[in-house]
Amino acid sequence: MTSLTVRNISKSFGNYTALDNINIEAKSGEFLVLLGPSGCGKSTLLNMIAGLEKVPEGQVLIGDEVVNELDPKDRDIAMVFQSYALYPSMTVRQNMSFGMRVRKVPAAEQKVAIDRVSKILQLDQMLDRRPSQLSGGQRQRVAMGRALVRDPKIFLFDEPLSNLDAKLRVEMRTEIKKLHRKLGVTIVYVTHDQIEAMTLATKVVVMRQARIQQIGTPQEIYDRPENLYVAGFIGSPPMNLIPGILSETNGVVSVNLVSEGGTIAVPLGPVTAAQRPFIGKPIIFGARPETITEAGMLHEGAVPFEFEGKIEVVEPTGSDNLVIIQLGGREAIARLRPGAGVVGNKMLLSIDTKRALLFDPATEQRIG
Ligand SMILES: Nc1ncnc2c1ncn2[C@@H]1O[C@H](COP(=O)(O)OP(=O)(O)O)[C@@H](O)[C@H]1O
Ligand SMILES: [Mg+2]
Incomplete structure (x- = not known):
């Protein structure tokens, strides 16, 4: 168990910049998730941490030690890939102990490690099966088991769940989270799935096109996205991003939005220096x-502003009704209680102005 530091790392393939000045710190025991769309550089960064890819610029530190020049096998790191890369002809036990056999770990020690890990992963009843006799989720657990038997300082996961069907993915997500809690290990986990990132991470690194967009806890990233990209990427359905004009009356700032029945001025409180x-x-x-949501239905502590919206579409999810209204010349999504909202009807809605955010359309950065 140890900390991980990535310092000023850049990487190019020819004249293509894959990583541009990346700085990350993961504390000991942290569950760090690298989140971003395909091609943004997540795997390249993970491979550099693992030692599978050269670090031409910047440093990787494990604990206090710069490991740039260390071989992967000397970094005390274990990696789980998207393709589990199990040996089909070997049993679960043989797959899990393969690395230990290569390193000539004494048989008794191997047995202790396999017993320990197979119990944690509930594979102890299937140690003599081959991968073909296992379900997708079980294979995934064997791949994790192979990493766990090493008791490494840091675990690296590269999209380990993306080959599983939706239901299994959710189950394995919970398993990985439990495992992290039980073992207290430092994990760096790559995914393009924002729900996976939100549910697993103690700290999320949002990446886009070789660059870090924001680092924070899942809640920080959700509540206070640094820019329009993060705001739109995190959350499902996504945040409504509506063009408006900022105005001030007697020291109170409002956003003017085009709405059903004319422009509405949504008050946001005393004007700040940033605004x-x-x-x-x-x-x-x-x-x-x-x-x-429906007027009167915001939770306690909200600062509501009521306005009239015309319901254009209702999408029931079971737990609530998502409705589409026109706001600021755009379609906006509101979340109502199940059963609420009738298509074509006008309805009194309420915005929690306390949680509203403002962005600069030119720089795309959050204001304030
Ligand atoms: N060995 C390589 N040679 C050339 N380009 C590469 C190589 N590895 C990755 N890339 C490019 O670098 C970018 C980042 O790749 P990658 O780190 O795999 O992204 P991600 O894991 O976020 O999907 C991609 O555009 C990819 O095509
Ligand atoms: Mg990748």
């Missing part, structure tokens, strides 16, 4: 679907 330069200018107003 002041944008008075009279276009901004992007950000509101998550759950912060727009």
